[in-house]
Amino acid sequence: MQKKLFYIVVLLFSINISAQKKIKVACIGNSITYGYTLPARETQAYPAQLQQMLGSNYDVKNFGKSGSTLLNRGHRPYMEQEEYYKAIAFAGDIVIIHLGINDTDPRNWPHFRDDFVKDYITLINSFRIANSKCRVIVAKLSPISNLHPRFESGTRDWREEIQQAIETVACVTDAQLVDFESPLYPYPFLLPDALHPNQEGAHILAQTVYSAITGDYGGLQMPIIYTDHMVLQRDRTLQIHGKANAGARIEVTIAGQKHNTTANNNGKWSVSLYPIPAGGPHTLIITDKNTTLQYKDVLTGEVWLCSGQSNMEFMMKSTITAKEDIPLSSDGQLRLFDMKVKWPTYANEWPASVLDSVNHLQYYKKTQWQSATPQSVSEFSAVAYYFGKMLRDSLNVPIGLICNAVGGSPTESWIDRRSLEYEFPAILKEWTKNDFIQGWVRDRASQNIKNSSLKGQRHPYEPCYLFEAGIRPLEKFPIQGVIWYQGESNAHNHLIHEKLFQLLVNSWRNNWGNDSLPFYYVQLSSIDRPSWTWFRESQRKLMNKVKATGMVVSSDQGDSLDVHPKNKKPIGTRLGRWALNKIYQKPVTPSGPLFRNVQFHNGAAYLTFDYGKGLHSSDGTPLRTFEIAEYNGLFEPAKVEIVGDTLKVFSTKIKNPRYVRYGWQPFTRANLVNEEELPASTFQTSINTQH
Numbered sequence: 001m002q003k004k005l006f007y008i009v010v011l012l013f014s015i016n017i018s019a020q021k022k023i024k025v026a027c028i029g030n031s032i033t034y035g036y037t038l039p040a041r042e043t044q045a046y047p048a049q050l051q052q053m054l055g056s057n058y059d060v061k062n063f064g065k066s067g068s069t070l071l072n073r074g075h076r077p078y079m080e081q082e083e084y085y086k087a088i089a090f091a092g093d094i095v096i097i098h099l100g101i102n103d104t105d106p107r108n109w110p111h112f113r114d115d116f117v118k119d120y121i122t123l124i125n126s127f128r129i130a131n132s133k134c135r136v137i138v139a140k141l142s143p144i145s146n147l148h149p150r151f152e153s154g155t156r157d158w159r160e161e162i163q164q165a166i167e168t169v170a171c172v173t174d175a176q177l178v179d180f181e182s183p184l185y186p187y188p189f190l191l192p193d194a195l196h197p198n199q200e201g202a203h204i205l206a207q208t209v210y211s212a213i214t215g216d217y218g219g220l221q222m223p224i225i226y227t228d229h230m231v232l233q234r235d236r237t238l239q240i241h242g243k244a245n246a247g248a249r250i251e252v253t254i255a256g257q258k259h260n261t262t263a264n265n266n267g268k269w270s271v272s273l274y275p276i277p278a279g280g281p282h283t284l285i286i287t288d289k290n291t292t293l294q295y296k297d298v299l300t301g302e303v304w305l306c307s308g309q310s311n312m313e314f315m316m317k318s319t320i321t322a323k324e325d326i327p328l329s330s331d332g333q334l335r336l337f338d339m340k341v342k343w344p345t346y347a348n349e350w351p352a353s354v355l356d357s358v359n360h361l362q363y364y365k366k367t368q369w370q371s372a373t374p375q376s377v378s379e380f381s382a383v384a385y386y387f388g389k390m391l392r393d394s395l396n397v398p399i400g401l402i403c404n405a406v407g408g409s410p411t412e413s414w415i416d417r418r419s420l421e422y423e424f425p426a427i428l429k430e431w432t433k434n435d436f437i438q439g440w441v442r443d444r445a446s447q448n449i450k451n452s453s454l455k456g457q458r459h460p461y462e463p464c465y466l467f468e469a470g471i472r473p474l475e476k477f478p479i480q481g482v483i484w485y486q487g488e489s490n491a492h493n494h495l496i497h498e499k500l501f502q503l504l505v506n507s508w509r510n511n512w513g514n515d516s517l518p519f520y521y522v523q524l525s526s527i528d529r530p531s532w533t534w535f536r537e538s539q540r541k542l543m544n545k546v547k548a549t550g551m552v553v554s555s556d557q558g559d560s561l562d563v564h565p566k567n568k569k570p571i572g573t574r575l576g577r578w579a580l581n582k583i584y585q586k587p588v589t590p591s592g593p594l595f596r597n598v599q600f601h602n603g604a605a606y607l608t609f610d611y612g613k614g615l616h617s618s619d620g621t622p623l624r625t626f627e628i629a630e631y632n633g634l635f636e637p638a639k640v641e642i643v644g645d646t647l648k649v650f651s652t653k654i655k656n657p658r659y660v661r662y663g664w665q666p667f668t669r670a671n672l673v674n675e676e677e678l679p680a681s682t683f684q685t686s687i688n689t690q691h
Helices: 002-021 046-054 082-090 109-130 151-173 199-214 322-328 352-359 374-378 382-395 417-423 439-448 465-474 494-512 532-545 569-582
Strands: 023-029 058-064 094-098 135-140 176-179 231-233 238-243 249-254 257-262 268-273 279-287 292-308 331-338 370-372 399-403 481-485 519-522 549-552 594-601 604-610 626-629 639-643 646-650 659-662
Touching (some): 023 046, 082 109, 109 135, 109 151, 135 151, 151 417, 176 199, 292 331, 292 382, 370 374, 481 569, 494 519, 532 594, 626 646
Parallel strands (some): 094 135, 231 292, 292 399, 292 481, 331 399, 481 519
Antiparallel strands (some): 249 257, 249 279, 331 370, 639 646
16 A cells, blocks of 8 residues: 555656646737637637647646737736736746737827837846746737728727837847738638637637747748749849748758758748859759758749739630641740639639638649640740740740739739738728729629628639739749739729729839839720720820830720630730830830820821831721810811821811820721831820820
8 A cells, every 4th residue: 555655656746747847838918819709719719729739748828818908008908917917927938928909909009109119028027037037929910900990090000010119129128029910911811800810810820839939830841933844033143932940951052052041930041042144954952951852954044924814814725826836836945834723713603612712812723834835835825925935036045934814803803912901991891892893803703702601701803812822922933024914804993993003013013022023014905895995095104104114005906895805926925025125125116106295286186106117007098096176075087197207187177176086996996007017005185295
């Protein structure tokens, strides 16, 4: 009996020693840490899920207090709550702090913002007094979505100020900084009430903290666009970046270069490659000693992103030139990265499995770089292929084309969330019922997601969606520029599109860190849709509002009934002209005639054009579709005379002309071209203005 008691005492002592050796983790925060809104917070809140991830060697405690503020003069200071005193008594070895959300309340931040950094430092110091060896991890705030009732009245902007203050606190106190924003930000459906994560969202926060504590980020990983046969941008310092476990030693080798770096506490790393001239093939090797990633047959050349909606998506096999050009398309130095969607937005209702994948941004099929062959080219974007082929023929260097176009997609779906939150928040609200968004777009999206009962169900046409699903995964892979064919799904309102297009260009330029990233786009073609005259004119004027852009005229290739004209070769080569002229300084004319100026005298209008050398008609008949007016809206057909590189436009019915327009029909048979046989853009003049 005594021997048995002895073993029990020893066992209890061992258990006690084991318990004492557990690493204590204190989770400090507000209702998000507490697990408010979760049906079973005791097991679903992020601290509870963190406990399961960390295992029995850790003791994780939840000290979240709903409604608490970091500010000590706020409406519910955390340092005055019972949970704070329990956390101090717990004396955690690791302390994770996620506070500041409630400080965005108008009762708090406007009045006491100057106290925030000092109050946060005081809080951190109190935990270090309780345990002098404690490791402090400070979390940037989790997202607050645009659906929050105070989003525009202060929450959006004050939250951003608090994020910056938290970064300052981490720097001053030498605390580890983790990001609670980025992992949740592209997934607003994980915040059902615009603020509190659901169980899956809490799991993501737990995983974020787990990685921060353990340094385990899943090992060496690269963005999806890194595969064999890829093309890297030539003649430019290249940032190669990826993920690895914290502290992992990374080595990158290519083309005789070797670079070393270390993954930071958040598992991120990057190296800068010296510029590599056009050529190859090279082998890119990335290793962390445990894992080696080897990418073979890598070329260096010119890389372009090709994007937009269905006319960019339109495949080579469906063009009128397919039979002639596809068999001749093999080219080992023209490489394609073809991002095709898993579920086209046809007129049907998507099943639950599709809806869930769409919510998780799993909209594109897996793909890899491949050389141009009749098989790969047949399924690739025709406009992009002809653009790339023109560059290949003219530059004689490797060309890489990335295509992620999505049929029917509106401009707003390609813009990053933050840009819309700050510059156009109204378009984010109830987007399936929002008149800023084209009716066809809303109706088709509503049909696709009809089977979903989830609040916040996502769709590829939703504002921000395709940026998050199709641009973010590219991870800022270096590109030379963008070609863009889109607008059909925004043609209902050219004024809104003007704003959106400028946001789009700025969004992508910010993403790639290049405020002059070339952006060449296609003007809508001809079709019997009344709004397209005004939309084409708006697109023409955008060239003068957005730097480093160029517009391709496509109205001569239109179809009165089909929104998908089948002759894509001229469009691709015209885009190539802009790039060759502006980027590569080749002596090619970039465009057909673009209206420059008008002068009125002696009862006639005299028009001049950029790229207007050798003006004539495309078919040998007199120039047509010109109209002239004294009062806007009361136009008469006009006669036209070519005087050198100037057009004289007049009508015997208009004695004092003040307006001229050309090709002002949705489906137009306008026939003005320059000496290169490139068509003029349709246009309308205005009083005392140029362009």
